[in-house]
Structures are given as C-alpha cells and as structure tokens.
Amino acid sequence: MTEAVEYDVVVLGAGPVGENVVDRTRAAGLSTAVVESELIGGECSYWACIPSKSLLRSALARADARRVPGLRHAVQGPLDAEAVLAHRDEYVSHWKDDGQVRWLDSIGARIYRGKGRLHGPKKILVDGPEGEHHVLTARHAVVVSTGSRAVLPDIPGLVGAKAWTSREATSAHRVPGRLAIVGGGVVGVEMATAWQALGSLVTLLVRGGGVLTRMEPFVGEHVIEALTEAGATVRTHTSVTSVERMGGTGPVTLVLDNGERVEADEVLFATGRSPRTDGIGLETVGLAPGSWLPVDDSCRVEGSDWLYAVGDVNRRALLTHQGKYQARIAGAAIAARAQHCPLLETDRWGAHSATADHAAVPQVVFTDPEATAVGLSLAEAEAAGHRVRAVDYDLASVSGAGLYGDGYRGHARMVVDLDREILLGVTFVGPGVGELLHSATVAVAGEVPIERLWHAVPAFPTISEVWLRLLETYRG
Template sequence: MSEAVEYDVVVLGGGPAGENVVDRTCAAGLSTALVESELVGGECSYWACIPSKALLRPALARADGRRVPGLAGAVGGPLDTAAVFTHRDYWTGHWKDDGQADWLESVGAHLLRGHGRLDGPRRVVVTGPEGEHHVLAARHAVVVATGSRAVIPPLPGIAGARPWTSREATSARQAPGRLLIVGGSVVAAEMATAWQALGSRVTVLARGPRLLPRMEPFAGELVAEALREAGAVVRTGVSAEAVVRDGGSGPVRVVLEGGEIVEGDELLMATGRAPRTEDLGLDTVGLMPGDWIEVDDSCRSEAHEWLYAVGDVNHRALLTHQGKYQARIAGAAIAARAAGTAAAADTGPWGAHAATADVRALPQAVFTDPEAAAVGPTLAEAERAGHRVRAVDFDLGKVSGAGLYADGYRGRARMVVDLDREVLLGATFVGPGAAELVHAATIAVAGEVPIGRLWHAVPAFPTISEIWLRLLEAYRG
C-alpha cells in the first residue's frame, strides 16, 4: 500500500452535492480531493433530473400547444423521437464528463477516478480503473456524497427479467411498444408521462391508493386522470408478486396478487431508493454498511466530528437541489471549523452553517402533465405534527392567467395555514406550468411571512400567479 497523500478535505462522490462541497472548500483555500467511480456530475446529470426533463419537455410543450387556440392543429402529430433523443443526449454531454472534470481542475480540486472506501478515521483508499491503489488522508474532513441507487424488490423471477430502473428509463434509445411501470411515485409518474408521449403504451401498476403519495391527494388524482386521457392505463391498489421473462428477452409478464398477469415489452421498477453505502468502508469507523448516514444540521456525522454526509446519502431530502443546498452548508461549516472560527457550532444551530430548508421548507416539482409542485407539509402531515391548521383550496382554472395560458385549463391549488401564527406552512399547485409557482411559496414558508403581509405581495395580472390573491381571499372569507 502506498504512502498516504494528505488533503484538507476528501470528498467521496462527484455528483451535484459532492461538486458543491468541492466548490466551497476550494474557495476557502482548503486542498480538496474528489473521488468518483463513474461520471463526474453524478446521477442527476446523466440518469435522472437532466435527461428526464429533456425527455419530458417536448411532451409538456406539445400538451400545452394542443390547448392553445390557433396552435392546436399544428401540434397534433407524434413527437419526433429522434430529435427528442438527440436533445436528451446533448444535455447529458453524451454521457461524457470532460466538461465537469475541467471545471474541477479550474477550481483547484484533484480528481481521482476509482472506487473510494474509508479505511479508518480520516483515511480513504481508492481503487483505480486498473486496480491500482491510492491512499488519501484528510486533515479536516471526509465528505460522503455517494447518493442513492434504485431499489428492485426481490420478486420471484426479477433477476432474469432485466428490468429497467430510472437509469434505463432516462437513457433508452427507443420507445418500447408496451412499457409496464411498477410504482406510483415521482419516477413512475414522470416516466409514464414521457414514454406515453414518445409512443409507448404505458401501464402503471401502483401498490398505493393513488399516484404521488407524498403530495396532497388531489395531485396524484389529477396526474392519473391526465395519463388515462393520454392513453395510459393507471391501476392503483395492485401488488406485483412475480415477474416472468423467458430467457431474459421477449415479452415480460408481471404476476399480480390474485394471479392476474399483465404483459409488456419492458418493465420499469420505480420502487424506491437506497443509500450507496454498502461498499464504502463504513464498518471501519463503526458504522453500518448499507445504512443512511445520520447527520446534524451542519451535515456532520453524529458519530464522528471529521465525517460529513450530504445529499441523498443522509436521507434528509432525496432531491438534487436539497443536496446542493446541504453541500453549501457543509462546505462552509468545514471551512469555518478548519479556520477555528466555529466553536459555537458544536452547541446548536448556527446561522448560515445550519441546514433548515430540507426540514420545513422543502420544495419539489414533478414534471408530469399537469405539473405538480409543493413545499412544506401537506394538510395531513401538518395535522399529524400537532399544528392547528386550515387548508384553503382554489380551482386554478378560474384564475384569469390560467385561462389565457390554455383552453380548458385544469388545476388546483392549496395552501396550509398555521392558525396560531397566521403564517404559511405549506402549499401545493397542480396544473400546466405550475412548477414555476412553487418558489414564491418557498419564500413565504422559509421566511415565515405573515398572511397579512402576503396581501401586499401583489401578483402581476394576468398571470397564473394571481392564484395567490384568490387563495388569500378564500382564507379571509
């Protein structure tokens, strides 16, 4: 084993969270090494957020165009799938990370390609592409930013069926004739929207009573209604018991509880995520391989003062924008502690170096047709947390800006108000273009803006944002 090379900070994982830690620590003058086993840029850049939105944008634009007088007749045909895939490939950099690697070099970081594992406190061993080993020692911090992976449940027959995960669903080169999707959350809903628009006959098989189970019930109901209108089959309350695919090719059959068989040409398992920590050497520092890493509000491990975890791997919020937010917090915290200016941090939350948005002001946008976006708790979650709340609903289609946006605009909005403090706790918007509404709600929730003050944040007319005025009017009665 070679002699250890010292850095101030060693980051395991080069996705958006890891990159943002590097940006902050390098800017603070800390020598930083980043270890990546695949592509710098991570899941989001190549197999999740970026390619999925590239596939979805043409579908949503066509759906919007079909609702606009004077344009509807011009967008009635099928999508140019070759052009859509070319657009997707451009945004993924054709699955090459040269630009990302160049950026790392420009900020002064050292990139090591290979698989990194902890080897005791502050020590990382990297196995390179040719089997060579590098030993790194961290003076101040090791940051785990290895993200999460798709979970495929151990159904009988699943191993030989070669199911898609989100990776295959976002990188496929052609639309399968029939696509079965097991699951009902964001990946299932978005990929059903994309592939139905790209020409597949989609069947969604969700175990729960509705799609998008972590949002307000009406979100999943409206998305399912639109998918059915587009030609997809959406079934809720059904459980997959086994999968059959002879020889790993040909049609794939999903056996449902009760014996019913549903057949397709490809199967996407959209059934959750697990942390990528199973082969990270956590056992060498007294942690359990395969577990999420618990952290405090500065994203520092509760077990070791030198160990940090950002992004999916800490299980606070499995969203790219939240991982980047946590990374900025952690990078600033590491820099402050390295400089000896953050002693007070160890006793509790400390301003700019404490993550709070991933707990109470967590925004999310789902790029289905209609779009669904939310921040903060749902009504049910707020009630379970013990808040005295009131939900205010309004039909988004009755807002002037929505009617001008599209004929027959269908959507709904809800705000959840804390009655004791008269501030917004949460908000949900469902409708075409609704994802652009969520940041205003995020500001109101994060800033605890009093309802009385929101009256003076006047929405421009005629925009869909006029929904704020209508919600406030409904609240006042």
C-alpha cells in the same frame, strides 16, 4: 504503485452534491480531493434529473400547445422520438464528463478515479482503474456524497428479467411498444408521462390507492386523470407477485396479485431507493455498511467530529437541489471548523445549518399537469400537532389560466398555521405551476406573516394571481 497524499478535505462521490462541497471548501482555501468511481457529475447529470427532464420537455410543450386555440391542430401528430432522444443524448453530453472534469480542474480540486473506501478515521483508500492505489488522509473532514440507487423488490423471476430501473428508463435508445411501470412515485409518473408521449403504450401499476401519495390527495387525482386521457392505463391497488421473461429477451409478463397477467415489451420498477454506502468502509469507523447516515444540521454524521454526509445518503430529502443546499451548508461548516470559527456552534439559523430540510423542502414533479409542493401537507401538519386550516382555490378560475388555452385544470392549497398566521405548506397542480413554487418556498421558509403577503402584489394576468385568491378565501 501506491501513493499517499494528505488534503484538508476528501470528498467521496463527485455528483452535483459532492461538486458543491468541493466548490465551497476550495473557495475557503482548503485543499480538496474528490473520489469518483463513475462519471463526474453523478446520477443527476446522466441518469436522473437532466435526462428525464429532457425527455419530458417535448411531451409537456406539446401538451401545452394542444390547449392553445390556433395552435392545437398543428401539433396533433406524434413526437419525433428520434429527435427527442438525440436531444437527450446531447443534454447529457453523450455520457461523457469532460466538461465537469475541466471545471473541477479549474478550481484546483484533485480528482481520483476509482473505487474509494474509508479505512479508519480520516483515511480513504482508492483503487484506481489502472491498478494504482492511493491512500488519502484528510486533515479536517471526509464527506460522503455517494448518493442512492434504485431498489428492486424481491419477487420471483425478477432477477435475470432485465427490468428497467430509473437509469434504463432515462437512457434507453428505443421506444418500447408496450411499457409496464411498477410504482406510483415521482419516477413512475414522470416516466409514464414521457414514454407515453414518445409512443409507448404505458400501463402504470400502483400498489396503493393513488400516485404521488406524499403530496396532497388532489395532486394524484389530477395526474391520474391526465395520464388516462393521454392513453395510459393506471391501475391502483395492484401488486406484482412475479415476473416472467425467458432468457431476459422478448416480452415480459407480470403476474398480478389477482392472478391476472400483464404483458409488455419492457418493465420499469420505480419502487424506492437505497443508499450507496455499501462497500465504502463504513465498518472501519463503527458504522453499518449500506446504511443511511443520520446527520446534524451542519450535515456532520452523528457521533463524529470529522465525517459528513450530504445528499441522498443522509435521507433528509432525496432531491438534487436539497443535496446541493446541504453541500453548501457542509462546505461552510467544514471551513468554519477548520478555521476554528467561534460563532459556528451557535449559528443555528445561519449559513452553517440546513434548516430548510425540516420545514421548507420544495419539489416539482414534471408531469402533465405539473405538481409542486413545499413544506407540510395538511395531513402532515395535523399529525405534527399544529392547529391549521387548509385554504383551497380552483386554479382554472384565475385570469392568467386562460392564457394557457382551453380546458385548464388545476388546484391550489395553502396550509395556514392559525396560531402564528404563517404558511406551513403550499401545493399547486396544473400547467405552468412549477414557476409558482419559489414564491411559495420564500413564504414558507421566511415564515412571512399573512398580513405581509397581502402586500406582495401578483402581476395581472398571470396564474400567480392565485396568491391573491387564496388570501381572499382565507379572509372569507
């Protein structure tokens, strides 16, 4: 059976980013169809943010409790791994998307299950799971929100070794006795934190000189120190040259660039992401299959007046919250253009322009200690030609840090634009700093003058008093 239907908007990919586009276009009264080949809710809901943070929550809560007098002795035992994994399963709805489907139905969106691909301008072909075929035509816009996938390096023996990617690391149902992790980015350090706490003996292998190298250098130093104290082995300046695993079962052996061999029960490769844009018909509209899709600030693909790309596929910021932000921008822009809004093309700082992608991208890494940053690091600001000063403060010296218990360790930095006296970037590392990030984001995104920040009074005794200490340090 072949069905041909026309909609105002067709969205390819029903993860949280695609869902947000649908929400905005439906709210604007535009008929909208969404195409999904896997689960409604996408990578974040089932194999990334949600399950990983569920696994990490118990690890971080125990770490916090162990710092508190009167409580630390009660939490010295191992985590109940079975209970943690069961909670993770519940948190991801046991990998069923019924709730997400009901929500899309409730707002009047039409869901098409199956593999969707472009077939020329404004047209999507969908091959359904039961052999049915659909031809969808968009009156106004097609939105690509297909996300990204883990990349495995091309090294001998890896094919067939059944290595974990982020998907297996967040959905595994047993705790490996020994887990080797290759890669020192967010996935690598978060999964090292989670699985070490659940009982694995973790070895983290990092090609460069540290972890989380896109953040300020002191962040990685704090995280490595904590992982090591927790019992993990962290090896920097180490590359894997080959993998050995007979028949994809039993122990896996990693051969390192110095000839040394590391044996583990499972290995996770957390070595990058690539766009899920192969096989979606980009070649039919003059674009390269498998490529990232550059967009303007309304998230419209460069050179097109009808094709949009939101979330990971445009490579602006591979973060769920930024993708959802872009989706809100794109949905508003699509609606405005469909209604021939005369203000759209000049609205550079309003609801139709994803300016935060350039200057104020916030991120939390849920390790122990937490690491957070927004805006530019010192090195990035200097490379961009700004005249800047880094202002640092030891978070352990803030009164509120004492409430977290003994041995609090942390660090704060703000990067000040000396010409305009605003903040270009802020970084925190330490227990509980994730809740400081939004205040930093407001300061950076709002370009709040430092003289006004003096009048944003932090409550005592909280670690947010670090804002006062940073400002005092800046004034000298």
